[in-house]
Amino acid sequence: TRKDYSVSRLAEIFHQEIVRLHGTPSTIVSDRDPRSQQSRGPSEGYSYPICTTCGHRHQGECRRAVGTCFKCGQVGHLQKDCKKNTTTSTSGQADKKPGALGRVFAITEGQAANTS
Template identity: 85%
Template sequence: TRGPSEGYSYPVCTTCGRRHPGEYCRAAGTCFKCGQAGHLQKDCKKNTTAGTSGQADKKPDVSPINEQPIVSEFPDVFPDELPGIPPVREVEFNIELIPGAEPISKAPYRMAPV
């Protein structure tokens, strides 16, 4: 199909006010594949093929963290329970300010004359 740069423009959609092909509008939540409202084409149940039917809904098999080889090799790095939230520490850093000093008012780049 030709787009606006080739001299063709799509009609203005009565739902969203934008120009796009087709009779269905994304703003209305209408699927471009089946035409039903309530979902988009990427979430359409009719979007599966015969070879991959139902495979998209399956979750990959994931073993528990303690069964991972790297976790069992380093038990001191991966404890069974977390020790808790670290204690509150006093920060030994500060910036001394001069009383009555104003913030710097300088342009970060060269400004055009007015």
């Protein structure tokens, strides 16, 4: 179901659900826009180039290109298949760790204009 919130209520929810649990964000940067990658450089705190294989900034050979697990560092499997992702339950069965849940809050430009 859709709910309509005022900007002040959204700010309150953001503070209760995000800031309280994770602290105040120091910066908000979009990594989805390719233009933002081009405009930043070492002066903004990045010391490694963007990898052409995975798109991340790192030193040395890309683990994705080699087929190395990002979790344990071993070659031959990916992080999603890593044995370190499992825990043993009381029944002796290996259970996958639950994924993190996230929330997204968004308002349209029209909604923002109507609240001010």
